[in-house]
């Protein structure tokens with residue numbers, strides 16, 4: 596079976612490499628990521644991963660893996676900030692609080708769709724003006740759910756997590772390995 600990474604995210608590619616997996620091809624999914632009115636965060640993130648997997652082509656000998664990562668704070672869904680102002684708003688919202696990072700993984704093959712949702716709790720220390728301004732200036736917030744990257748400078752804001760670090764970065768390694776194994780992809784095998 597050929598492994599296809601259905602994601603434009605370089606982090607997801609690196610996380611697959613950590614499992615010893617190199618995709619035979621990378622296909623970027625382009626879907627509308629707007630949450631439906633009143634949609635619950637868990638439903639939203641699972642739907643996003645499923646929709647990404649559904650729109651990509653998948654041949655009979657292919658296994659396509661897609662994922663979606665979303666930050667939720669209270670009832671709010673924090674996606675990728677559209678601009679610096681929104682990134683600042685997200686960082687202040689997360690400052691000094693715990694929030695959830697939800698990552699849904701969808702694996703599609705000729706035998707069907709397999710999915711998992713991983714919920715990780717992340718705590719931010721209280722941020723100062725200098726923290727937020729410095730972080731905005733770094734540009735690291737771009738393209739990251741919730742406007743931060745735990746694997747980068749954003750790690751300095753995080754004294755504690757409960758759950759899966761790799762899921763926060765974009766792909767939960769333990770769950771991904773199991774999903775891919777059941778779809779016929781062996782770990783450490785280059786596609």
Ligand SMILES: Cc1cn([C@H]2C[C@H](O)[C@@H](COP(=O)(O)OP(=O)(O)OP(=O)(O)O)O2)c(=O)[nH]c1=O
Pocket residue numbers: 601602603604606607623624647662663664665666675696738739740741743744745746749763764765
């Ligand atoms: C919270 C957090 C998110 N992120 C990233 C992971 C995801 O790439 C991104 C959330 O956006 P996603 O929509 O999940 O993915 P994407 O747009 O980057 O790529 P694609 O849809 O093609 O798969 O935020 C981090 O890298 N570090 C973090 O700490």
